[in-house]
Amino acid sequence: MMTAVVLLLIAGVLFFAIGVLGILRFPxxxxxxxxxxxxxxxxxxxxxxxxxxxxxxDFSLGNLLVSLKILAIAAFVFVASPTATHAITEAALVxxxxxxxxxKGGK
Amino acid sequence: MMERIFLACxxxxxxxxxxxLIRVIAGPTVLDRILGGNVIGTKTTVLLLIIGxxxxxxxxxxxxxxxxxxxxxxxxxxxxxxFLRRKAVHLIHEDLPGRDSR
Numbered sequence: 001m002m003t004a005v006v007l008l009l010i011a012g013v014l015f016f017a018i019g020v021l022g023i024l025r026f027p028x029x030x031x032x033x034x035x036x037x038x039x040x041x042x043x044x045x046x047x048x049x050x051x052x053x054x055x056x057x058d059f060s061l062g063n064l065l066v067s068l069k070i071l072a073i074a075a076f077v078f079v080a081s082p083t084a085t086h087a088i089t090e091a092a093l094v095x096x097x098x099x100x101x102x103x104k105g106g107k
Numbered sequence: 108m109m110e111r112i113f114l115a116c117x118x119x120x121x122x123x124x125x126x127x128l129i130r131v132i133a134g135p136t137v138l139d140r141i142l143g144g145n146v147i148g149t150k151t152t153v154l155l156l157i158i159g160x161x162x163x164x165x166x167x168x169x170x171x172x173x174x175x176x177x178x179x180x181x182x183x184x185x186x187x188x189x190f191l192r193r194k195a196v197h198l199i200h201e202d203l204p205g206r207d208s209r
Contacts, residue, residue, distance in 0.1 A: 006112055013119050016150065020123045023130050023146060029138055032130075036142055040149045047116070051156045054109065055165050062166070069169045070156065076176055077149065084145055084183040091187040092138050 001053065008050035015043035028100035029092055037085035041078055048074040110161065117157040124150050141186045148179030 022035020052070040055063055124147050131143035152172050159168025 002109060005109070009112060009116050012153075013116050013123075016120065016123050019146065020126050023143065024126060029136060029142075032139065033142055036146050040146055044149050044153050047153045048156060051160055051165070054113075054160060066166050066169055069173065070165075073152065073156075073169070073173055073176055076173070076180075077152065080176065080180040081145075081149060084180055084187075087184050087187040088138055088141055088145070091191045092136075094191055095138070097136060097138065 001057065005050045005054045008046050008053065012043045012047035012050060015039050015046065019043060029097050030089070030099050033085060033089060033092075037082060041081040044077045044081070045074050048077065113157055113160050117154060117161065120150050120154045120157065124154075137190055138187075141183060141190070144186075145179065145183045148175070148182070152176045152179065 016039065019035055019039025022039065023032050026032045026035055048070055052067045052074070055067050055070065127143050127147050127150070131140050131147070134140045134143060152175050155168050155172040155175060156165070159165040159172070162168070
């Protein structure tokens with residue numbers, strides 16, 4: 001059980017790091033959004049699951065309730081993060097942010 | 108042992124938040140800043156849970172994390188809607204002289 005918690009934690013932090021790398025290094029807005037949206041929702045859900053599992057280590061009714069609340073956070077993040085990403089993308093499309101292409105020459 | 112692993116994860120998340128702050132400060136457009144803020148908010152939600160584990164009081168910090176996740180979502184939607192309405196302001200002011208952004 002604790003092994004699973006550690007694995008989930010490390011995977012989550014790793015995905016967060018990959019997402020931040022994408023946000024910092026990608027050439028234009030849409031690619032950054034792509035990195036941020038996917039990596040963030042996955043990594044957040046992984047770490048939240050790890051905390052919920054760790055909290056169930058000493059089992060009682062109160063701890064079960066708290067773990068259910070933590071799972072509710074995971075479900076909310078899994079719905080809300082793509083929605084927020086979609087809203088930002090729509091704003092960028094309407095505002096006319098142009099996508100990066102190889103021809104226009106990123107540096 | 109587990110406490111130390113959670114502590115290490117919390118510190119790593121804090122460093123990643125600092126790296127995201129670079130994108131918030133330096134992002135060429137307003138939308139980049141909104142994106143950075145959204146990512147920082149997601150990381151903070153997770154960090155609050157880890158802080159709860161470290162303080163051995165998850166029951167209280169869970170409620171704070173729920174409230175923070177809701178606020179982060181609403182704030183991102185609101186900022187995106189706001190900049191959807193003011194087309195003129197957006198990219199022109201952000202174009203620094205000497206940088207060929209388009």
